Amino acid sequence: TLLEEEPRPLAGRRAIVTSGPTHEPIDPVRYIANRSSGRQGHAIASALSRLGAEVILVSGPVNLPDPVGVLTVHVERAEEMRDAVISSLPADIAVMVAAVADWRVAGTADQKIKKQAGEAAPALELAENPDILKTVGHHEKRPKLVIGFAAETQNVEDNGRAKLERKGADLIVANDVSAESGVMGGDNNQVKLISKDGVEAWPDLPKEEVADRLAEWITLKLAKL
Numbered sequence: 001t002l003l004e005e006e007p008r009p010l011a012g013r014r015a016i017v018t019s020g021p022t023h024e025p026i027d028p029v030r031y032i033a034n035r036s037s038g039r040q041g042h043a044i045a046s047a048l049s050r051l052g053a054e055v056i057l058v059s060g061p062v063n064l065p066d067p068v069g070v071l072t073v074h075v076e077r078a079e080e081m082r083d084a085v086i087s088s089l090p091a092d093i094a095v096m097v098a099a100v101a102d103w104r105v106a107g108t109a110d111q112k113i114k115k116q117a118g119e120a121a122p123a124l125e126l127a128e129n130p131d132i133l134k135t136v137g138h139h140e141k142r143p144k145l146v147i148g149f150a151a152e153t154q155n156v157e158d159n160g161r162a163k164l165e166r167k168g169a170d171l172i173v174a175n176d177v178s179a180e181s182g183v184m185g186g187d188n189n190q191v192k193l194i195s196k197d198g199v200e201a202w203p204d205l206p207k208e209e210v211a212d213r214l215a216e217w218i219t220l221k222l223a224k225l
């Protein structure tokens, strides 16, 4: 294969990867977030780096070490993640794996919200967060390869195809995150690669193996562009 001939086929290429959840503050002690361990995103950053790419990993809060050889930028909120990604352009490859919170709290409280005896529970007003993948997919400095993930609990292929189109991506890696799938926080991931060429279903694999195969897919695709 290509990888046997050239051990560092991504040398000279630059990649931006997002990983983990974002935390959207309610007040100084509380936040809303998505479930995400960051394992898949971190494994992808690591795999791209091992193939020779210069990798910038923009990570939300996770309990994982920074991958060796990868420049890791730590952020909390979606807006911070967007700013870190955009200021890292240009790049050849963008892989947006983060489970970005779709909404942030409008009017975050400066002080801890206190319970008031006899008063109703507070209501949270939400505002939509920027779509980082969509921004990158339509950016004037758009990387040659823009890849997104799609966490779905139903209609995985149809939803994945719709996201491919809407976000201006070259590839959507779609997975079933329904409770039965065990993907969330688990060791394995079973994905479908959705591109304009069709759908490729991969078997259930350790997240590191998914990362290695995806890095190889990226290498082969870039060589043809």
Ligand code: CTP
Pocket: 018, 078, 096, 097, 098, 099, 100, 101, 102, 129, 130, 131, 132, 133, 134, 147, 148, 149, 150, 151, 152, 163
């Ligand atoms: N994404 C992003 N910025 C957001 C929301 C999502 O960059 N504000 C990226 C994710 O990192 C992922 C892809 O978009 O690569 C799809 O995320 P997903 O949550 O599945 O899609 P949404 O467009 O948010 O749609 P929904 O949650 O309603 O299914």
Ligand code: CA
Pocket: 100, 101, 102
């Ligand atoms: Ca979402």
